[in-house]
Amino acid sequence: MNLCRLDGKRVLVTQSQDFMGPALTEVFSRLGATVIADPRPLADDPGLPAALVQAAGQVDVLVVHLALPAPSTPAGEISDAEWRQVFAHLVDPMPRLVAAVLPQMLARRAGRILLMGSAAALRGQKRNASYSAARGAQLAYVQSVGLELAPSNIQFNAIAQNFVDNPTYYGAEVQANPRFQDRLKREVPLGRLVTGEEDALFAAYLCSDAAACFVGQVFPVSGGWATR
Numbered sequence: 208m209n210l211c212r213l214d215g216k217r218v219l220v221t222q223s224q225d226f227m228g229p230a231l232t233e234v235f236s237r238l239g240a241t242v243i244a245d246p247r248p249l250a251d252d253p254g255l256p257a258a259l260v261q262a263a264g265q266v267d268v269l270v271v272h273l274a275l276p277a278p279s280t281p282a283g284e285i286s287d288a289e290w291r292q293v294f295a296h297l298v299d300p301m302p303r304l305v306a307a308v309l310p311q312m313l314a315r316r317a318g319r320i321l322l323m324g325s326a327a328a329l330r331g332q333k334r335n336a337s338y339s340a341a342r343g344a345q346l347a348y349v350q351s352v353g354l355e356l357a358p359s360n361i362q363f364n365a366i367a368q369n370f371v372d373n374p375t376y377y378g379a380e381v382q383a384n385p386r387f388q389d390r391l392k393r394e395v396p397l398g399r400l401v402t403g404e405e406d407a408l409f410a411a412y413l414c415s416d417a418a419a420c421f422v423g424q425v426f427p428v429s430g431g432w433a434t435r
Contacts, residue, residue: 211415214239218268218414219259221304222248226274226375227323227368230403231410238411240268249273249300250292256303268319268414269308273297273345274375277327277338285337297341301348309361318361319414322349324425326369326433342367346425353423364413364421369429370394371401397430 218235222228223244232244243263249255260266275296278289305320312318327335328343346365353363370391371377377400381387392398406428412418413426427433 211412211417212239213268213411213415216240216267216414217243217263217265218270219243219245219263219266219308220270221245221256221259221272221300222274223272226272226373227371227403227406227410228272228274230373230407231270231272231323234404234407234411235414238415240411248275248296249303250295253299253303256300257307260304260307266308266311267317268321269304270410270414271301271304271320271322273300273323275338276375277335279334280337281334282336290337293337293341294344297338298344298348301345305352305363309356312361313359316360318356319418320356320361320363321410321413322346322363322365323410324349324365324367326367326427326429329367329425329427329433349425350423357422360419362413362419362421363423364418365425366406366410366413367425367427367429367433368401368406370397370432371406371428372403395430395432396435399430401428401430 213235218240220228220231220242223232224246232242235242245259322345324345325342327339328346349363349365356363
């Protein structure tokens with residue numbers, strides 16, 4: 208028996224057409240999961256997270272997958288509107304999703320919740336304050352709620368990634384830019400982008416039966432950028 212497989216698991220992936228959504232959907236399906244993939248951003252309708260969970264039925268694994276192109280605004284120019292927009296997309300849906308899925312996971316005393324977050328919360332970057340703050344709020348939430356859920360055999364952890372190949376943050380035009388290639392060689396010890404499949408396979412492991420011992424942990428996946 209391969210405990211890293213997801214056979215028989217029902218996995219809900221939010222905002223599935225952006226960021227890591229396509230890679231997660233493909234890899235999780237390949238490993239045997241039934242993937243319920245919903246493409247809609249969750250910022251505009253506070254009731255949508257609960258509706259997604261209700262429509263999905265049994266959810267063994269919830270992948271909290273939220274994305275927004277990062278603003279590049281100097282700290283003194285960040286408007287209230289930008290701040291609210293970033294938090295509305297990246298932070299506000301999290302407790303709504305978790306509150307919606309918890310009753311069934313608590314009843315079964317089993318479940319996995321995984322946040323696909325950002326290493327922007329682990330290492331400072333200029334002109335990135337609103338985005339980094341929102342991603343930091345995500346990780347703080349995971350660390351707190353993960354402790355609360357562990358006694359009920361529900362594991363809630365996070366991947367904090369950067370320099371991972373995905374269409375939202377590192378599209379073809381970005382990757383083809385010589386300045387980006389220079390930055391990659393200069394800042395990323397791995398010397399390349401982490402592939403979407405590499406990241407999704409690690410996510411699948413964290414959602415599998417093999418990963419029962421992690422509690423509110425944040426795992427950097429950044430080719431060494433966040434850990435050097």
